[in-house]
Amino acid sequence: MQCSYFDAARCGSCTLMGRPYAEQLAGKQEHVRTLLAAHRELGWLEPLASAEAGYRNxxxxxxxxxxxxxxxxxxxxxxxxxxxxxxxxxxxxxxxxxxxxxxxxxxxxxxxxxxxxxxxxxxxxxxxxxxxxxxxxxxxxxxxxxxxxxxxxxxxxxxxxxxxxxxxxxxxxxxxxxxxxxxxxxxxxxQTLTMRLGEVDLHLRPQGFFQTNTAVAAALYAQASRWVEELAPSSVWDLYCGVGGFALHCAAPGREVVGIETSEAAVAAAERSRLDAGLESVRFLAGDATAFALSAPQAPEVVIVNPPRRGIGATLAGWLEDSGVRHVLYSSCNATSLARDLAAMPSLVPVQGQVLDMFPQTPHAEVLVRLERR
Missing domain, CATH: 2.40.50.1070 (OB fold (Dihydrolipoamide Acetyltransferase, E2P))
Structure with missing residues (x-):
């Protein structure tokens, strides 16, 4: 893909602009695999490609x-x-x-x-x-x-x-x-924009966060949902849940799902989506993900984390390591902080992962990793 703004040096935001897309995607996959090379049991699904242009919603x-x-x-x-x-x-x-x-x-x-x-x-x-x-x-x-x-x-x-x-x-x-x-x-x-992804309607408020690539976001939630269905847990936490994307996609009859997010506006949007879908076993709470985990009387069977670029940090990683949680799904927009957090949870072994190209023409990508306790 070529861009006249980039060629004229008017905008340099897309630092990979002009490189063949297949080369971009392969480079991202190799970068992530190199950072996570210490985890020898980690098998990789095929990376998910995006449309090269027109992807930003x-x-x-x-x-x-x-x-x-x-x-x-x-x-x-x-x-x-x-x-x-x-x-x-x-x-x-x-x-x-x-x-x-x-x-x-x-x-x-x-x-x-x-x-x-x-x-x-x-x-x-x-x-x-x-x-x-x-x-x-x-x-x-x-x-x-x-x-x-x-x-x-x-x-x-x-x-x-x-x-x-x-x-x-x-x-x-x-x-x-x-x-x-x-x-x-x-x-x-x-007051909200309906972001329809498959059979799930997410409500986005003006100050809410949503992935900027709708098609890849749908694929991300779908992959996480497939993994959760394979595990068939009775309880799931979605930490850093935003407007509830993972939580709502992983909801099922008889499964207790809790979403935690600091933004009250995002929680209100997620709650509206829950009510519209009639999901009585799902609930959303406004609060800090780490504080919620540390104060909870009991850990769930599966924890999903989708933190900002800084990662989940030492305290939450330490809690997950010691919690007895059997399975963790970690969605990361920064493979460097992901590698650091995984190193802090040696009992939770990465067994499957996928690179999803949320941001073509840039070095950034989303990585979804499935962890099992050993």
Missing amino acids: KAKMVVGGSLTAPTLGILDAEGRGTDLRACAIIAPGIRAAFEALTGFITTAGLTPYDVPTRRGELKNLVVTESPDGELMVRFVLRSSEALPRVRKHLPGLRAALPRLAVVSVNLLPEHKAVVEGEEEVVLTEQ
Whole structure:
């Protein structure tokens, strides 16, 4: 795959851009296998390939330029906007919405935030597309000053984008390099975006996390579900559960499933999905995964962990090692922290794994590993 932005040195985010995709995938597989080479019983499934382009279901665009000619993309070295609206790894449905969104920026008077001078209102635009083609749009503003104008012109935007389901304003008053602030104002009656994966509907709130590659996320959850079905446990924990992807895919009659997540918004979304599906044996709790495990009176038969890049850490790894849990499924976006955590759990032996290419054109990948106690 070639990218004019990459070739012109306007964007270097996709560091593997231009390399043959088969070579990218083989390199990721070899990297992970090398890091986990000490685990000699670990057998590997075929790596899961992704579409090379159009795979990102979420676009986080920095807004630059001027009110009459806004840019959507990134900032250059001087803090000025570089327009990347034609970025080919972004889902086509999102790219098709950018024209209407830039027009709305002008119409609603959302002056792009100028980083060097610290003036302006609109900092970022975050757009997510569901598997059904619906859109969620979030305007990250410096203050609530422009909120009335967003409300006033929102009907026009919805007319221009019939697929627009959820719209919100996020407030980020601080001058710092983050995508969003803590306060979110949802402006539409519909407050969640339905992410339909097979027979499971996951509800995504504006500040919720969801894997950026829908097709590969579906394959990830399906593989974990197959492994859980083979084990047929009566109890499962999904730690770092997010909006409940693993927990809901692994639910079954008579199986007690508990999902733990620090984000209360994510837990609320997961709970709505549970209620919609009528799953009485599944429950979701807001809290720290490690603290929950350490305070639990009894360990489950299977634990699923899906931590951020830093991994599960020494304390939770130590608890898993000593807990008596028979099986662990570890989903990792960072094979380096995965290797470190596995080394801290020598009684839990990795027996099967798969590399899933969640992020083509970059060195990153998802790794799912199945562990058994020996």
